Amino acid sequence: MRSNAVTSVSDFKSILVGITEEGTDRASSALAYGLSLAQAAGAHITVQAAALKVSVPRSALGPFASELAGSENRRVREAAVAVLERARGEADASGLTCSVETLQLPLADLLDAFVGQARVHDITVLETTPEPMEIGRDIIENVVTRGGRPVLAVPPGFTTFRAERIVIAWDGSERATRAVAFALPLLKAAKDVEILCIKGEKDLAHAIPGAELAPNLARHGVKVSVNDISVRDGDAAETLRGQAGLFRADMVVMGAFVHSRLQQWVLGGFTRALIERSPVPLFLAH
Incomplete structure (x- = not known):
């Protein structure tokens, strides 16, 4: 680091x-x-x-x-x-x-x-x-x-904290913004940070693009790059897993999507799929 x-x-x-x-x-x-x-x-x-x-x-x-x-x-x-x-x-x-x-x-x-x-x-x-x-x-x-x-x-098997290479799963949402803010101490300490935007996973026409988040992080001393990719085979979770592997990420920072079910907040399918099978530790915030 x-x-x-x-x-x-x-x-x-x-x-x-x-x-x-x-x-x-x-x-x-x-x-x-x-x-x-x-x-x-x-x-x-x-x-x-x-x-x-x-x-x-x-x-x-x-x-x-x-x-x-x-x-x-x-x-x-x-x-x-x-x-x-x-x-x-x-x-x-x-x-x-x-x-x-x-x-x-x-x-x-x-x-x-x-x-x-x-x-x-x-x-x-x-x-x-x-x-x-x-x-x-x-x-x-x-x-x-x-x-x-x-x-x-x-995930099972991860026994040593390491956060030199971090992927931010960015969709411009409030929850993703909060995750980035909470994770700032780790992002500042990392050697490389990639802002990953998965196109086609949802309508991002009105979302703040990752290219606008990058200068803010850079002002904090974060070494950051932006990567816009298309969702693969309609599976955003698998797309994120694959990109985390290609980037050799130690951690993924992401907002936790939730929805209401019978008066309780429960995790959405994308977040749940990653929690069930993630290649690296997930830094989550809602």
């Missing part, structure tokens, strides 16, 4: 890392990536391990079902506590200040707790998942749409 990298990244003073603990042995990429980001920024890190509380309605199974639910709740909670102890140890070894908390609640309460913490941290780091029923997906969706702060959605 350029010489201003530490100064820019250190604008993030408080980082929240969310882990969804299901009692498996799989390591969390969000935890490793979040610790790496906190070390680069010299930030305080808060690690929350979320475990879904299992409850059973009264049924003919009676005490047997309750005993099974209680046993599962204990198993998952113990696994969450063990993960947090490891996180605290890794943070201490890296010279970071770290707070840890285990949450075991029904889903609605769990989501509210994550959203509340996201609102009082500069950025939240969460792990992406391709599984549509994973609670991790619900947490990402709620923190992005309700948290009011940016989210770094990290």
Whole structure:
């Protein structure tokens, strides 16, 4: 990174890392990536391990079902506590200040707790998942749409923070504008930034073109270029994935498109498709 990298990244003073603990042995990429980001920024890190509380309605199974639910709740909670102890140890070894908390609640309460913490941290780091029923997906969706702060959605396997080459998915929208503003510390620290405009994905006739965003970023010291490309085979998400690979991007900055469904804000198809299968971490804002 350029010489201003530490100064820019250190604008993030408080980082929240969310882990969804299901009692498996799989390591969390969000935890490793979040610790790496906190070390680069010299930030305080808060690690929350979320475990879904299992409850059973009264049924003919009676005490047997309750005993099974209680046993599962204990198993998952113990696994969450063990993960947090490891996180605290890794943070201490890296010279970071770290707070840890285990949450075991029904889903609605769990989501509210994550959203509340996201609102009082500069950025939240969460792990992406391709599984549509994973609670991790619900947490990402709620923190992005309700948290009011940016989210770094990290695919499995990414364990080290790196943001030397960044693609901005630009459509001139308010959400894309907000994502760029939140990501400015990272953009200033990057070696190369590409503003990517995908033509044909939507009507951009009245949108501010990427060529007009570029001078603003350049005034902040961002090394920026603009690339206008056509959507390929009608699939904007796949087009963005392909271009991120060609650019050798470390990260994609984008606004999270949402729409209303039954009085709730849910992620749109383009954003959801990228979260389910992204080649690099996504910096998201709504």
